[in-house]
Amino acid sequence: MEQIQVGGGSSRNGAARLDTLPEDCISMVVSHSWPRDACVVASVSKTVKSAAESDLVWDKFLPPEYSSLVPPRSLDFSSKKEIYMSLADDSVLIDDGKKSFWLEKASGKKCYMLSAMDLNIAWIDRPLYWKWKKDPESKFEKVAKLRHVCWFEIRGKISCGMLSKGTHYSVYAVLKIGGSGSRGLDDTPMEALVGFVGEEAASKTFVLLEPKGTYPRGGYSSGSFREVSTGCSWIEIPVEEVEEERETDGSVEEPKERGDGWSEVKLGNFYNGDGGCDDDGNKIEFSIMGTEQGDWKSGLIFQGVEIRPKKEGD
Structure with a gap:
C-alpha cells in the first residue's frame, strides 16, 4: 500500500486520491496501515476522518483477545478507537492481578509487565531475606x-503467543531503592540473560540495580579494604582485588528513572518471529543472577519485569 502522509506536495496528491474513494474503501485502506497513520490521515477531510475512525479500522488494530482481557471496561466505550486508546493510555491487570497489559500507542504492539508475584525469586518464602509489601506507586497489589x-x-x-509476532522486544527490570538505602547493588554487576527456553540466550549482559558509585554503604570497611561474604563469615580483601574479579567483557547497564516513581x-532484547511459536508452547525466559561474588545485598524494592517493543537505538 502506498504510504499516505500529510504535509508534503506528493502527500497532498495521495490524500486527494484517497478522499475520492467510497468511505468503506477508505476504511479498508487505512486498516492496513498503523494506528499512528490512521490518526494522521484523519485530518485530511471529514470523509477521511469518518472512515479512519470507524470500528472497521480500529478493530484491526486491537488484538483478537482484547474482549477477554477487558470485557467490563469495553462496555463503557462507544467505539473501538476509544477502547484502543484506553488500552494505550493505561494498562489493565490480568492473570489474577499478576500481570499488566497495554498497547504501544503508535503501533498497537502488545506490552506486558510481569509482577514480582509472577516471577521465581530465590528465598522469597523466607522473611529473613525478602518480604512482600504494598507500595502506593506500584500497579500491583504487592x-x-x-x-x-x-x-x-x-x-x-x-x-511467545502472548506477544506480537514479527516484533523486536526489550526486557526491563522495574525497581527502586527503599528509603533506608541499599547495600551491594551499585558496585556488583549481575548477569542478565534473555532468550528462548531451551536455546542459547539471545542476549547476555551485566547490570547494576543501582547507579554506579552510590556506596559507601554499611557493611563495607573503610579505607582500601572491602568486606566480602564467604557464606557463613566475612573476610576483608583489598578493593582492587574485588574490582578485578568483577571486570566484565562489555558495558554494564545501569538503572534509569522512568518518571513514575520507579x-x-x-x-x-529478543525477536519474536512471524512463525507459529505459540503453537508449540515456546517461551521467552529471562533472569538476573548475582551469586558468584558472595556480597550481601539489601534495600531493593522490585516491582516486576516489563516487556515492550524495542525502540530505535536501544
Whole structure:
C-alpha cells in the first residue's frame, strides 16, 4: 500500500486520491496501515476522518483477545478507537492481578509487565531475606522488598503467543531503592540473560540495580579494604582485588528513572518471529543472577519485569 502522509506536495496528491474513494474503501485502506497513520490521515477531510475512525479500522488494530482481557471496561466505550486508546493510555491487570497489559500507542504492539508475584525469586518464602509489601506507586497489589541476601536470583517466563509476532522486544527490570538505602547493588554487576527456553540466550549482559558509585554503604570497611561474604563469615580483601574479579567483557547497564516513581534497567532484547511459536508452547525466559561474588545485598524494592517493543537505538 502506498504510504499516505500529510504535509508534503506528493502527500497532498495521495490524500486527494484517497478522499475520492467510497468511505468503506477508505476504511479498508487505512486498516492496513498503523494506528499512528490512521490518526494522521484523519485530518485530511471529514470523509477521511469518518472512515479512519470507524470500528472497521480500529478493530484491526486491537488484538483478537482484547474482549477477554477487558470485557467490563469495553462496555463503557462507544467505539473501538476509544477502547484502543484506553488500552494505550493505561494498562489493565490480568492473570489474577499478576500481570499488566497495554498497547504501544503508535503501533498497537502488545506490552506486558510481569509482577514480582509472577516471577521465581530465590528465598522469597523466607522473611529473613525478602518480604512482600504494598507500595502506593506500584500497579500491583504487592512488591518484593529485598532485606538481606548474598545469593540474588530472579527468573521468569512468558509465552511467545502472548506477544506480537514479527516484533523486536526489550526486557526491563522495574525497581527502586527503599528509603533506608541499599547495600551491594551499585558496585556488583549481575548477569542478565534473555532468550528462548531451551536455546542459547539471545542476549547476555551485566547490570547494576543501582547507579554506579552510590556506596559507601554499611557493611563495607573503610579505607582500601572491602568486606566480602564467604557464606557463613566475612573476610576483608583489598578493593582492587574485588574490582578485578568483577571486570566484565562489555558495558554494564545501569538503572534509569522512568518518571513514575520507579527506575528500570535493561536486561536484553529478543525477536519474536512471524512463525507459529505459540503453537508449540515456546517461551521467552529471562533472569538476573548475582551469586558468584558472595556480597550481601539489601534495600531493593522490585516491582516486576516489563516487556515492550524495542525502540530505535536501544
